Amino acid sequence: MTKVTMIVNGKAVSREVPDETLLSDFLREKLRLTGTHVGCDTSQCGACVVHVNGRAVKSCSTLAVALEGAEVTTIEGLSNGELHPMQTAFNEHHGLQCGFCTPGMIMTSVDMVARYKSEGRKLTAEAIRTELEGNICRCTGYHNIVRAVEDAAGKM
Amino acid sequence: MYPLKYHKAASVDDAVAILTKGDSAKLLAGGQTLLATMKQHLAAPGDLVDIRAIAGMSGIKAEGDTLVIGAATTHAEVAGNSDVAKLCPMLASLAAGIGDPAVRHAGTIGGSIANNDPAADYPAGLLAVAATIVTSKRKIPADEFFDGLFTTALEEDEVITSIRVTRPKRAAYAKFRQPASLFALVGVCVADGAGGVRVAVTGAGDDGVFRHDGLEAALAAKWSADAVKGVKVASDGLLSDIHGSAEYRANLIRVMAGRAVAAS
């Protein structure tokens, strides 16, 4: 067991957990932040993507105890009263059906838009598709997800 | 996952000490391969030694014409680094094509080459530019480092600390992606660098990354995409699976070599 302290969605949290605890389990079971979904648990589907120190990572492939002092943002931490522009865009463009992949899609997309903006690169529809390669959706067929990301990118 | 003890190594010596004492201890870098392997019970280390917090283990610097890349440097950092862009842009584009963004934010160059997956990208890139792998014990030329499927020259208690790459005159990597895994179905790196003219192939060999004599001879004679067109690539010793037969991969090697030269 190791005591780990991290900042999750802006608040410091400490828990004593077994060393093998995955960040996905830490978030869902210790903190009850069940917005982070676990689809495959083998780093293929991207449903579990969260931000660690500002970068998108798969929480099913990260050990919680390795994150002492880290800043973690989950889907629950995106909105501050009002929905984040990416959440609104997914809603408006029907970028989700069952919603299982959505938290990971949104966390990946927010990271993507922020990265392209900071590097001054143009985020084309083609680039969005490439960037979403690690996020699998079994419902939408992706078109509306790409539209949502394009729309939100203009508003972020 | 099953019970294990996590250690955050403070120095390379510290990491080596835990590796030596531990219960089938293993190093942990990005965890992008190791954690999945552990979930499948293909590896069951009792102790995990995280090397990412060791000073100097990540980051990139240029020493004259040589790039020195810390073993725990992520794929995203290699892809976006300005020294890499200047001295060996091939490596930047290779790193930018590994997996997906989340994998690139966590996965490291040291973890990738220590794992030596037969379809991984770095082994081809580093073999083609005759990189040197620096460890806690010695300096290993890439030619001696990659030793077959998931096998390297590393000893049990040896830690990769950095990778040294001397600026090649020209180099390029062309990858034909396996769309489900994102790894290379075939990846070919062509380089004219510290090791002379080299062509290294990943994703295709049934014993991991290898150099192709015929393609090297053709490019040494004339560096042009046309020069590789007439080269015969045999299917002996190539992988054959549901994604492609050995003959299909043999043809792809020639095609990807041509594309790499065209892009160099």
Ligand SMILES: Cc1cc2nc3c(=O)[nH]c(=O)nc-3n(C[C@H](O)[C@H](O)[C@H](O)COP(=O)(O)OP(=O)(O)OC[C@H]3O[C@@H](n4cnc5c(N)ncnc54)[C@H](O)[C@@H]3O)c2cc1C
């Ligand atoms: C969805 C997905 C897609 C991927 N696509 C690609 C791809 O397209 N191309 C590609 O090449 N790879 C791909 N990978 C693999 C990825 O590049 C991994 O990051 C890499 O193989 C392992 O690096 P790591 O830092 O995560 O290492 P870890 O998983 O932490 O470790 C891997 C192994 O290396 C050892 N190790 C780690 N660091 C050192 C060191 N410094 N010295 C000695 N031993 C060490 C560990 O003990 C372990 O045995 C993919 C992975 C995933 C999950």
Ligand code: FES
């Ligand atoms: S649950 Fe993490 S990638 Fe699928």
Ligand code: FES
């Ligand atoms: S909306 Fe159902 S998996 Fe994407």
